[in-house]
Amino acid sequence: xxxLELSQIFSQMSEFLEMKEDGFRARxxxxxxxxLDSLERDIGDIYREGGAKALKEIPSVGQGIAEKMEEYxxxxxxxxxxxxxxxxxxxxxxxxxxxxxGPKKIKTLYQKLGVRNLxxxxxxxxxxxxxxxxxxxxxSEKNILQAIAFAKTSKGRFLLxxxxxxxxxxxxxxxxxxxxxxxxxxxxxxxxxxTVGDVDLLATSSQPDKVxxxxxxxxxxxxxxxxxxxxxxxxxxxxxxxxLRVVKRVSFGxxxxxxxxxxxxxxxxxxxxxxxGLKLNEYGVYKRKTRIAGRTEKEVYQAIGLPYIEPELRxxxxxxxxxxxxxxxxxxxxxxxKGETQCxxxxxxxxxxxxxxxxxxKKMDYQYIVITxxxxxxxxxxxxxxKRLLRQMREIDKIGxxxxxxxxxxxxxxxxxxxxxxxxKDEVLAKLDVVVAGVHSGFKMSKTDMTKRLLxxxxxxxxxxxxxxxxxxxxxxxxxxxxxxxxxxxxxRNKTALEINAYFNRLDLRDIDIRQVIAAGAKLxxxxxxxxxxxxxMMELGIAQARRGWATPKDILNAGTVKDFLxxxxx
Numbered sequence: 001x002x003x004l005e006l007s008q009i010f011s012q013m014s015e016f017l018e019m020k021e022d023g024f025r026a027r028x029x030x031x032x033x034x035x036l037d038s039l040e041r042d043i044g045d046i047y048r049e050g051g052a053k054a055l056k057e058i059p060s061v062g063q064g065i066a067e068k069m070e071e072y073x074x075x076x077x078x079x080x081x082x083x084x085x086x087x088x089x090x091x092x093x094x095x096x097x098x099x100x101x102g103p104k105k106i107k108t109l110y111q112k113l114g115v116r117n118l119x120x121x122x123x124x125x126x127x128x129x130x131x132x133x134x135x136x137x138x139x140s141e142k143n144i145l146q147a148i149a150f151a152k153t154s155k156g157r158f159l160l161x162x163x164x165x166x167x168x169x170x171x172x173x174x175x176x177x178x179x180x181x182x183x184x185x186x187x188x189x190x191x192x193x194x195t196v197g198d199v200d201l202l203a204t205s206s207q208p209d210k211v212x213x214x215x216x217x218x219x220x221x222x223x224x225x226x227x228x229x230x231x232x233x234x235x236x237x238x239x240x241x242x243x244l245r246v247v248k249r250v251s252f253g254x255x256x257x258x259x260x261x262x263x264x265x266x267x268x269x270x271x272x273x274x275x276x277g278l279k280l281n282e283y284g285v286y287k288r289k290t291r292i293a294g295r296t297e298k299e300v301y302q303a304i305g306l307p308y309i310e311p312e313l314r315x316x317x318x319x320x321x322x323x324x325x326x327x328x329x330x331x332x333x334x335x336x337x338k339g340e341t342q343c344x345x346x347x348x349x350x351x352x353x354x355x356x357x358x359x360x361x362k363k364m365d366y367q368y369i370v371i372t373x374x375x376x377x378x379x380x381x382x383x384x385x386x387k388r389l390l391r392q393m394r395e396i397d398k399i400g401x402x403x404x405x406x407x408x409x410x411x412x413x414x415x416x417x418x419x420x421x422x423x424x425k426d427e428v429l430a431k432l433d434v435v436v437a438g439v440h441s442g443f444k445m446s447k448t449d450m451t452k453r454l455l456x457x458x459x460x461x462x463x464x465x466x467x468x469x470x471x472x473x474x475x476x477x478x479x480x481x482x483x484x485x486x487x488x489x490x491x492x493r494n495k496t497a498l499e500i501n502a503y504f505n506r507l508d509l510r511d512i513d514i515r516q517v518i519a520a521g522a523k524l525x526x527x528x529x530x531x532x533x534x535x536x537x538m539m540e541l542g543i544a545q546a547r548r549g550w551a552t553p554k555d556i557l558n559a560g561t562v563k564d565f566l567x568x569x570x571x
Contacts (some may be wrong), residue, residue, distance in 0.1 A: 161504025
């Protein structure tokens with residue numbers, strides 16, 4: 001929970017410092033926020049075990065930032081953050097959620113037009129005042145209005161990758177109570193949906209009053225909405241609400257199924273039960289007044305004539321019909337991935353060495369890792385040119401001989417230019433084991449032009465994987481538009497894989513896109529886009545995305561061996 005809180009604080013500090021044109025410190029805080037987003041262990045536990053010294057061992061954490069972490073863990077505040085927030089005349093947190101609006105533009109908008117918040121921004125954009133500003137223009141103004149509308153749609157929802165560690169911390173704490181029997185997250189968290197509204201927890205206990213007393217007293221709670229004998233609702237410091245329900249052991253399976261949802265899935269289940277002369281609710285499956293199932297979800301589904309349906313599939317998108325025909329796919333499991341296909345090191349914008357990333361992947365029992373540092377014109381990511389890329393290839397070969405038990409593959413994430421060409425020469429790309437190509441600019445192209453751009457990249461014989469294919473950033477930026485059918489067919493034809501980017505604010509492709517890729521007969525990879533060893537753990541989010549898209553291990557190239565993975569790209 002502290003990881004989420006500190007990540008949000010350091011992100012905002014970075015933005016405040018960027019407005020003050022203190023770029024060096026801004027980048028330092030931004031890097032630490034990114035590390036905290038993917039840090040597997042709770043920062044509080046790290047500090048309790050090793051003090052300030054242990055904090056400084058976290059990637060990108062120096063003396064000054066470690067002191068601020070310690071200050072927050074001891075007092076719940078960071079004086080410098082409070083000072084920066086007080087000095088700022090604008091709502092930086094709200095304004096930076098608008099795609100295309102960074103700290104420098106916020107500063108200009110405030111100085112020239114007095115924009116302090118989202119309401120002010122929308123007002124000046126609607127009357128055409130932004131278009132007249134130097135560095136903006138009519139097109140920029142139009143994009144801002146579209147981005148504001150998009151930002152409004154995500155209000156009140158939280159990224160799964162940010163919420164999941166907090167939920168697991170809460171569940172893990174409650175699980176240790178002697179009064180708790182079974183416990184599980186439910187709702188959209190259990191379905192591993194990209195974003196989460198409220199968090200639902202379900203437990204069994206013979207002493208629910210003691211469980212509730214402990215729950216409403218958890219650290220990090222800022223408001224208790226309700227406290228009852230079997231249900232309580234609270235709000236955590238991160239801004240999200242959490243409900244805990246205690247049910248009888250005999251009904252746990254039925255309640256877990258009911259509160260996992262989704263709503264449309266549950267409606268169809270109840271209709272199916274009625275057709276069979278049964279009644280289904282959160283207490284069980286009943287034949288007249290006799291409960292015939294309810295202890296486990298599996299027996300609930302069996303009672304109404306269905307196989308067990310994985311939580312990620314419960315979206316009323318054909319899973320019940322497929323279950324009735326015994327045609328549900330055996331979707332990819334969370335332990336099926338054998339290699340990492342996209343990650344960054346300190347050669348571009350990552351924080352750790354090639355060796356550190358490889359060793360971290362080895363600890364995850366991966367057979368291989370593809371090093372894909374940025375290559376091309378993306379200056380903000382310290383992109384490699386041909387000379388540096390060739391030098392890195394030699395370094396990877398050298399490190400590969402020193403580390404046993406894992407294959408380190410030479411790769412890059414090359415920029416796709418506006419015309420579909422690549423920012424690195426073909427003769428250099430041909431020397432790599434794997435080439436990942438991505439769109440990092442020109443997101444507002446027409447659907448026709450973007451389709452042509454992607455087609456040209458896919459048809460390049462050196463390109464193996466298209467990174468984050470739609471370019472979306474969840475709650476920040478819509479994906480760009482292209483002809484999905486044409487692109488997916490071209491990917492199949494050219495043996496070019498499409499990536500499921502597992503980074504927590506991308507999760508790109510979406511589940512509905514993944515189903516289209518599979519239907520087209522093209523292949524997928526899952527890559528974390530990790531910029532530090534902790535980021536490799538985001539693979540779970542990418543696998544969840546693949547599961548929600550009905551992907552099997554055969555659809556995901558890096559669910560296969562390194563030999564099979566490389567053989568696919570022989571063109």
